[in-house]
Amino acid sequence: MPDSPIFAKVYDLLLWLVPRTLKFPREHRFILASRLQSAAFNLQRALLQAVKASDAPAQAAALRQADVELADLRLNLRLSNDLQLLDVRGYEHVARSTDEIGRLLGGWQKKSAAV
Numbered sequence: 001m002p003d004s005p006i007f008a009k010v011y012d013l014l015l016w017l018v019p020r021t022l023k024f025p026r027e028h029r030f031i032l033a034s035r036l037q038s039a040a041f042n043l044q045r046a047l048l049q050a051v052k053a054s055d056a057p058a059q060a061a062a063l064r065q066a067d068v069e070l071a072d073l074r075l076n077l078r079l080s081n082d083l084q085l086l087d088v089r090g091y092e093h094v095a096r097s098t099d100e101i102g103r104l105l106g107g108w109q110k111k112s113a114a115v
Contacts, residue, residue, distance in 0.1 A: 004104075005104060006047060006101060006104040006105060006108065007044075007047065009097065009100055009101050009104065010040070010043060010044050010047065010101060011044070012097070013040060013094070013097050013098070013101065014040050014041070014044065016093070016094065016097070017036060017037065017040055017094070018037060020086065020090065021033035021036050021037055024080075024085050025085070028080075028083065028085055032076060032079065032080060032083070032085070035072075035076050036073065036076045036077065036080065039069050039070075039072040039073035039076060040069075040073055042065075042069040042072075043066055043069040043070055043073060043101075046062050046063070046065040046066035046069055047062070047066050047105075049062040049065070050062035050063050050066065050108070050112075056112065059112055060109075060112060060113070063105065063108060063109050063112060064109075066105055067105060067109070070098065070101060070102055070105060073098060074095075074098050077091070077094055077095070077098065
């Protein structure tokens with residue numbers, strides 16, 4: 001399952017996000033950039049926990065946690081955009097990326113609930 005498209009999308013998101021957050025102004029780098037990076041890495045970790053879960057309830061819990069991390073990431077990205085820490089093209093790119101990850105995550109949640 002780690003070769004699933006959602007893992008590739010989250011990895012690509014991390015590749016895009018980390019260098020940009022390192023360029024945030026100092027007053028935002030240690031708070032907002034750190035929160036963005038943590039949410040993205042926690043999202044990846046929750047997805048890995050879902051794959052490694054030994055039973056359906058544990059997998060469902062990990063997927064719920066991934067959903068929470070994705071919502072947190074989106075909120076902090078929107079704040080970064082509003083504070084003009086991301087340019088318009090960058091925000092559009094990352095918004096499309098998080099939307100696609102959200103669709104993949106929702107599909108996984110529905111599939112695991114049906115099993």
